[in-house]
């Protein structure tokens with residue numbers, strides 16, 4: 001009897017410990033789900049070739065070339081903005097979404113029909129976590145900054161300015177115009193008065209960071225400190 005009891009004791013203890021651990025994880029998971037920050041999409045409608053959106057002060061109908069900041073499939077570009085507050089109210093973190101590239105008409109036509117080439121097919125609400133989080137203990141440096149996720153839909157790291165037409169289909173390579181349109185929109189929403197701006201992105205978004213760091217600094221002028229963080233954005237052509 002004695003040996004059996006000795007064996008039974010640790011087993012019971014283990015079950016008890018597991019139960020406590022499981023309750024602990026469940027509580028933590030519930031806490032994280034509850035505090036998860038979700039941010040809705042802002043469509044840059046004035047930039048769309050469809051001309052949708054409100055009339056602008058400088059009527060775009062006289063400048064049709066201004067209306068072609070569009071994704072691969074012709075849908076309007078978009079971003080997600082969560083406003084800063086307190087000491088971070090005049091600081092902005094801009095983050096390019098990553099997601100590789102397309103390389104030719106076939107692969108870009110394919111991409112145009114996915115969430116990587118069309119804002120129509122994207123999730124309209126994004127979870128802001130990590131460097132986009134609004135929780136001080138998770139994101140101590142930027143939690144109270146204005147934080148923006150720039151959606152990636154041009155297939156070429158927010159660069160390029162041309163079109164492909166073959167009679168039956170059109171592909172838009174307007175990454176440069178998407179970048180210009182989003183920044184123009186954000187300038188009106190407070191970016192023009194920023195004290196600090198950090199431009200960042202990973203992979204294809206890291207390359208976009210290299211492409212646009214200098215021009216952003218020029219556009220914002222001397223009163224704004226602009227820094228750029230390219231995460232895995234340099235690609236060797238081997």
Ligand SMILES: *[C@@H]1O[C@H](CO)[C@@H](O)[C@H](O)[C@H]1NC(C)=O
Nearest residue numbers: 105106109165166167168169
């Ligand atoms: C035009 O390009 C698309 C995308 O690659 C292709 O599916 C289509 O067959 C092409 N049409 C013509 C007429 O070449």
